[in-house]
Amino acid sequence: MSADFRTCPTTGLKVHAQADRLIKANAVVGVVALLIGGIAALLLLLTRWQVVHLLPADWFYRLLTVHGMNMLIFFILFFEMAILYFASAVLLNSRVAAPRLAWFSFWLMVAGALVVEWTMFTGRADVLFTSYVPLRATPWFYLGVILFAVGALLVVAIFFATLIVAKKERTYTGSIPLVTFGAATAAIIAVITLGHGAAIYIPTFLWSLGIGNVDAQIYRLVWWGLGHSSQQINVAAMVAVWYLLGALTVGSVVINEKISRIAFTLYVLFISMAAAHHLLVDPGLPPTWKVWNTSYAMYLAVLASMIHGFTVPAGIELGQRLRGYTKGLFEWLRRAPWGDPGFSALIFSIIIFGFVGGITGVTFGTEQINIIAHNTLRVPGHFHATVVAGTTLAFMGLTYYVIPLIFRKKVAFWPLARIQPYLFAAGMLIFSVAMTFAGTFGVPRRHYDISFAQAPFDFQFSPAVDLVMTAMAIGGLLAITGGAIYIAITVWSVFFGKPLEAEVKA
């Protein structure tokens, strides 16, 4: 049995060979999805920037579908599957439960993703990420999503089975580590999310075949249990990565383990309610439902984020102070390893997620205010700050540790790696804030042409909109450059990088 494990010379963790391979496979496919979604992002950006207005209308909406599915579903979920294997098998020194099923799940997810990609690129599913009924895609699109979701659900089951195996085989002592606990909450939210996905995509798949009917309001209600909750998996996984990166980069301490675990539990109980903010202007739902979900229950999930938003930096500060950086208020921050892309990505992820994504998100959750923000660019401004600048940046930072620790390779183009989080974070900050401003002026989201060139009526936005849209384009181009550098570093390191063993022998 010991032949199936290697011991990491840096962390001392026992790494199961299957876990090692599964993490690599999921991470590589995740980065490929990021590349596809990133290329689509560039083309979309150059279309929404009215000065360039690159794509024709049909390709704009097609690539918007491609961008949403690849970034919000495929990239994120493949990467999170890698995190689940890391947080269970690797952190607990355990073997992966049911490795054959794990590989079957992986290939099922890949097959589902490929089917969806094919339907989108061939124009058979121009229905955007939300695929709102009565927009109808080919049945293959829904089938692809269902295959992908079943695969992901199986990985979540394997994650829980691995926790049980580790407990039974006593591969660790005491409670499971906080990072594993955070990943477990992400996995529980994934079950809730994928359950909603099954509940809505199976009837929609049948409807696309001409069997039965799907009510548009019911579709929106259940679909957002998938669409928004899938981003809550990201939040829980991202916070787990924050704790991990804090420990790896500066030896941060956990201020109060119990409080952090309670905060993760609040996510499980209340974060799904945040999906309701997409439905606040829908006529089919009563005000009591809207008010309960967004004005009461959701704030308990916000409380959880605020707890983590305090405990993670406080843990970094305390760790630094206990190591002697005690001068003034911020010596601990000044003397932090800013040249470590893992650390800079962590800090920028916390700041942009909290200050831009968090604050704007809570604002949308207020029923009255939602009416001036709904379906404007403020909404993508919010979720680019949370999912892209928050989650993706945290995952990018983690990658710089995964490459040497799991892939056993040196990080290629190291000077570029050091500045990559700065470029990406600065770009995303400008992009998200500019989007938010544009939305405040009423600029609609998901819109091919805001000059309304062929519309029967005339409408002019404030001249300030041109300025903020240009800022959005500049920020987006900067972020895409940062993203491209990340992909180049990752692909080169993994496939052509210098092996670490060779370096050690040398």
Next chain:
Amino acid sequence: MAKEGLPPGIVNPPRPLPEKAGESPEEHRTPGTLVLVLVFLAAFVVYYFVNWKLLSFVWRVG
């Protein structure tokens, strides 16, 4: 000094905490984070208020 291609957290992992570090409650103070949290709170209040103000422009009562 960081080694080319390896994050500092791997080449020079954070020093282990000194023995008995953090035992006294006095050592558990994190004033820098507190200041950052207050800045966050101020930003939150300002943004939230501005949104209600904007709402009042488009949704006049009376």
